[in-house]
Amino acid sequence: MNTLKIMLALGLLCLSSASVQAVEIRDHHKEVIGKDCKACHDQGIKQFPSDQACQQCHDVDELAETTARSEEDKWQNPHNNLHYGKELPCQECHGEHKAKKPICSDCHTFKYDKHKE
Amino acid sequence: MSNVDLLGRRKFIAGLGVAAGAAMVAPAMAVSEKADGVKWDKEIEIVIIGSGFAGLAAGIEATKLGAKDVHIFEKMSYFGGNSAINGGLFAAPGTPMQSKEGVNDSVDRMVADQLAAGCGIADEALLRHVAEHAMEALQMTFDAGSEYHPYLQQLGGHSVARTYQTTVSCGAGITQPLLHKCRELGVHTHNRSKFEGFLVGEKGEVLGVKMRDNYHFGEDQPGKVINIRAKRGVIMATGGFAQNVNLRMAQDPTLTSEVGCTNAPGATGEGMYEMFRLGAVPVHLAHIQSGPWASPDEGGFGYVSNYSIYNFPHSIAINRLTGQRFMDEIADRKTRADAELACRDEQGNALPPILITSYKDSKKHPNTKKVIKYNVGWKFDSVEELASHFNVPLKALKTQIEEYNQYVKSGEDKQFGKNMTKAAGKYIEAPFTVVRLWPKVHYCQGGVQINTKAEVKDSFTGVAIPGLYAAGEVCGGIHGVSRLGSCSIPECMVMGMTAARSMMKA
Numbered sequence: 001m002n003t004l005k006i007m008l009a010l011g012l013l014c015l016s017s018a019s020v021q022a023v024e025i026r027d028h029h030k031e032v033i034g035k036d037c038k039a040c041h042d043q044g045i046k047q048f049p050s051d052q053a054c055q056q057c058h059d060v061d062e063l064a065e066t067t068a069r070s071e072e073d074k075w076q077n078p079h080n081n082l083h084y085g086k087e088l089p090c091q092e093c094h095g096e097h098k099a100k101k102p103i104c105s106d107c108h109t110f111k112y113d114k115h116k117e
Numbered sequence: 118m119s120n121v122d123l124l125g126r127r128k129f130i131a132g133l134g135v136a137a138g139a140a141m142v143a144p145a146m147a148v149s150e151k152a153d154g155v156k157w158d159k160e161i162e163i164v165i166i167g168s169g170f171a172g173l174a175a176g177i178e179a180t181k182l183g184a185k186d187v188h189i190f191e192k193m194s195y196f197g198g199n200s201a202i203n204g205g206l207f208a209a210p211g212t213p214m215q216s217k218e219g220v221n222d223s224v225d226r227m228v229a230d231q232l233a234a235g236c237g238i239a240d241e242a243l244l245r246h247v248a249e250h251a252m253e254a255l256q257m258t259f260d261a262g263s264e265y266h267p268y269l270q271q272l273g274g275h276s277v278a279r280t281y282q283t284t285v286s287c288g289a290g291i292t293q294p295l296l297h298k299c300r301e302l303g304v305h306t307h308n309r310s311k312f313e314g315f316l317v318g319e320k321g322e323v324l325g326v327k328m329r330d331n332y333h334f335g336e337d338q339p340g341k342v343i344n345i346r347a348k349r350g351v352i353m354a355t356g357g358f359a360q361n362v363n364l365r366m367a368q369d370p371t372l373t374s375e376v377g378c379t380n381a382p383g384a385t386g387e388g389m390y391e392m393f394r395l396g397a398v399p400v401h402l403a404h405i406q407s408g409p410w411a412s413p414d415e416g417g418f419g420y421v422s423n424y425s426i427y428n429f430p431h432s433i434a435i436n437r438l439t440g441q442r443f444m445d446e447i448a449d450r451k452t453r454a455d456a457e458l459a460c461r462d463e464q465g466n467a468l469p470p471i472l473i474t475s476y477k478d479s480k481k482h483p484n485t486k487k488v489i490k491y492n493v494g495w496k497f498d499s500v501e502e503l504a505s506h507f508n509v510p511l512k513a514l515k516t517q518i519e520e521y522n523q524y525v526k527s528g529e530d531k532q533f534g535k536n537m538t539k540a541a542g543k544y545i546e547a548p549f550t551v552v553r554l555w556p557k558v559h560y561c562q563g564g565v566q567i568n569t570k571a572e573v574k575d576s577f578t579g580v581a582i583p584g585l586y587a588a589g590e591v592c593g594g595i596h597g598v599s600r601l602g603s604c605s606i607p608e609c610m611v612m613g614m615t616a617a618r619s620m621m622k623a
Contacts, residue, residue, distance in 0.1 A: 047331070048338055051194065051308070070488075075285065076498065083201045083289045089194040089308075091333075106382070107417030107489045 025044060029096065032057065040096065051089040062088045076110050080100055149395055152316035152324045157346040163620065164347040166312045167354035169200035170606055171589030172290070173295035174613035175352050176304040182577035184349070187300065190310040192383050193334055197292040199356050199381040199590070203499065204423050205283035205290050206272065207258070207265075209251035213396050214269050215279060216298055223564040224248040230447060231604060234274045234449050235597025246569040247604075247611045254610035255281065261294035264597035271539060272426065272602040273447040276524035280603040286423045286483065288606065309333065312355065312388055313342055314393055315585075321575070323351050323395075334383060349583040349623070352616045353573075354609075357561035357590040358386025359405070365558060368403040375467065376458075377557035379408055379418040389591045392565045396575045396582060400594035402563035407556035409453030413469050413506045414493040414553055421493050421552045425472055426482040426602065430539035432474040433521050434554065436460050440504070442515030442521065443470065443520060445533035451599045454556035469553040471507055473518075476548040485550060494552040502547055518545050560600055564593030571616035586620055588612035 032038040040049040064080040077084035078093060081104070093102045095113070102112050121555075164178050165172045168191040191198070210222040221364050227248045232239050264284045271278035283290025299306060311334075313327040325347045331340040358364045359380040366373045378384075393399055406609040410429065413419035425432075429446045436443045437460070444456035460470045476496060479485045488494035502510040502520065522544045524530045528537045566574045567581075571583035571588050589609035596604065 043331070048209065049331055082285055082287060083197065085293055087195060095235045105416070107415060107419045109415055109493060110184055 026048065026096070053089070054090040054094075060091070076104070076108075077114075078104060078112065141343040142190045143170045147381070148431045149315040149391060150327075150465060151532060152318055152422060153418070155168050155316055155325075155344050155562075157325065158343040160346040160348065161188050162348050163188065164345060164351045165189045165354060167198055167356060167589070167591075167592075168196040168296070169189065169198035169354060169356055169589060170291065170295070170609035171613035171616075172198075172352070172354035173200075173292060173299055174321075174610040175588060175617045176252065176299045177257060177261075177295065177302060178614040178617035179621060180299075180302040180304055182617060183186050183437075184448065184617075184621060185303075186305075187303075188305040188307060190312065190328055191556065192309070192311045192332065193381070194308050196296050196306060196308060197289065197381075198227065199384050200288045200606075200609065201292045202287040202381055203379070203420065203605075204286045204426065204603075205286055205606075206270070206426075207255060207281045207283075207291075207606045208270070208275065208279050208601070209255045209281070209605035209607055210248055211252055211267075212255060212281065213280070214267075214281065215277075215373035218269055218278065220279065221268065221579045224281050227251075227279065228274060229391070230274060230594065231278050231601055231620075234599045234601050236599070237597070238594075239597030240560055243567070243568055243607045245388065245596070246420065246615070247608045250358075250611040250614065251607040254607055254614060257413030257614070258294065261291075262593070263291050265290075265295050268601075269416035270427065271430070273429065273453070274599070274601040275603075281571040282423075282603075283334065298442055309340070311340070312391070314391055315351070316346075317395070318584075321582065323347070323582060326351055326470055345585065349620050350586060352571075352613070352620070353388050353565075353585070353587040353591055354589050354613060355386075355394060356380075356384050357564070357593045358384060358389060359558045359561055360384040361386050365389075366403055369405050371458075372405055372407070377409060377413070377555070379557045379559045381421065383474070386561075389564055392573060392585070392587065392591075395585070396577065397573050397585075397587075398576045400563055400566045401597070402593065404562035404596075404598055405545055406450055406562060406600055407454040407458075408559035408561040409450055409457055409554065409556050410553055411555060411559075412493055413467075413555040413556040414444070415491075417557075419493065420484050420491060423553060424479070424482055424488050424494065427482040427484075428472065431478050432472050433516065433517070433545055434470055434472050435509065436470050436507050437468055437507050437509045437524065438462060440510040441517050442532055445535040446472075447535055447539075448533070450559075451597045451601065457556050458595050467555065471509070471551050472554055473503070473545060474550050475546050476541065476550050478543050479545075479550040488518050488552060497547070497549045497551065499547050507551070521545055521561060560605060561590060562593060562596050562598070562600055564575055564591045566594055567592045567612070569615070570619040572619060573613050586616035590604060602603065 015089050042053050080086045130427050168189050210227045231244050265281045269278040270280045309332045311329040313329050315323050317323040318324045325345050329340045329342050410422050410425040434446050436536040448469045462468045571586045573585045573587050
């Protein structure tokens with residue numbers, strides 16, 4: 001029984017340290033969020049953040065400008081793309097606790113060099 | 118995301134149930150229940166499940182006919198379903214562009230072409246209903262702001278040019294305007310809302326649905342199930358099951374994961390199977406179509422699909438082992454997909470064939486530049502260069518090109534009987550563009566049986582299940598063995614509109 005408790009404790013420790021590390025992926029998040037998980041997890045810690053959570057700080061129009069491409073490739077803008085316009089929820093391509101690929105790569109070979117998973 | 122293992126997950130859950138007690142299992146199983154004693158969390162006028170062409174057209178039409186409280190529920194985080202990522206090709210007879218180009222077409226002619234591809238098992242009444250109303254559906258897209266290329270295309274299996282294509286060469290050129298139109302009209306749209314089963318009255322009528330809120334596809338977050346009463350009824354517009362390898366292999370064991378898929382990840386089939394549990398008639402489930410124009414060098418529909426659909430009439434498809442043609446490049450989809458899958462090396466491994474087009478002709482399609490730019494297609498200045506890149510026997514290839522160019526000249530393809538009308542004057546000469554071909558599962562002809570009112574028939578009584586309507590790819594039997602290209606969008610939209618009309622009249 002004791003062994004089980006220790007194993008559980010170790011397991012929890014691993015889990016918590018993993019998520020703290022994950023939050024550190026983006027420096028600007030580290031500065032703003034710190035260790036306040038609720039800053040993003042607005043629907044409870046065990047639930048994914050709402051699709052609006054990221055927009056407390058990030059503005060879709062600004063993001064779309066930042067990632068704009070030339071006229072010929074204008075619809076490859078992940079924040080204003082051909083298929084879903086500006087409506088693609090952030091979590092389709094970005095995750096703080098796990099690596100994600102851009103949804104475009106399901107069908108296309110576009111390069112997004114600055115994409116942070 | 119493309120390897121959704123629903124059956125696997127069920128088995129796992131069932132195993133868990135034995136160990137942990139049945140109570141834990143219940144929430145994960147999507148099943149319909151009697152509505153007797155159910156606490157309704159919400160009551161709304163019209164429930165539409167799925168936000169593709171069929172669901173969006175139903176939402177607009179219902180609102181136009183006076184519905185005040187229409188809700189579209191979408192399982193995924195984004196709207197548009199599979200409709201948002203296809204080629205955006207729309208066939209209709211008697212269109213403005215046909216009169217402009219002097220094309221002689223009619224409802225009868227379009228139905229005849231589809232019946233031929235259906236190999237005797239298509240549903241003529243449904244095909245006729247769709248063809249008769251296709252122009253209305255096209256008009257709905259014009260009204261919403263969809264824009265189309267200023268030319269018509271004649272796709273494989275069609276006897277005349279009758280296909281419009283959005284200027285973005287994608288269904289999103291229709292779903293985006295329709296979605297905006299829906300919202301403008303006051304239709305409520307909900308994402309991350311997964312259909313979990315019907316709530317059924319004493320006489321087997323559909324009274325409402327169970328919806329899982331805050332659902333994250335492919336993630337381990339359960340969300341919360343709510344019971345929604347649908348006053349006028351439920352329209353199932355949930356699409357096909359092409360992304361569910363287990364289910365498609367249950368119907369056709371050749372459709373292994375070796376054959377890719379062009380569909381959006383959400384095309385997993387639960388809505389359709391739930392209707393079967395309720396008593397709907399399963400039709401033609403084993404007829405699953407693979408697109409012969411897809412490329413193994415990119416995922417999904419990608420860029421090559423539209424490129425090759427446009428270029429097939431004036432191109433040659435070559436088996437790399439022999440250096441020769443192996444099919445009529447504009448035969449129906451099934452014929453071509455089977456011919457491509459048969460292209461294998463001496464060991465039996467897949468050897469994707471190549472489509473060779475003269476650059477002078479291919480460059481007229483907007484995707485050609487992109488195909489080359491994103492390394493899913495190649496440009497060659499000589500046949501030698503081409504042959505060596507793909508390891509094709511040079512002499513055989515040269516002979517084949519000379520022979521084919523004779524057919525371009527004479528207008529008669531002695532090898533495969535291809536209709537050379539669109540190839541007139543388009544000789545295969547350098548420089549060339551080349552893409553690789555390999556079929557991808559694209560469309561499920563099978564589904565639930567409906568009538569021309571978009572009502573779902575019950576398998577035992579033969580009459581419509583009250584309160585239940587279905588439209589689009591989730592329905593079966595309309596096209597028979599093979600669906601002609603560009604005939605799905607009119608079907609989805611017309612049947613979505615029809616479902617709304619029937620519901621408002623009921």
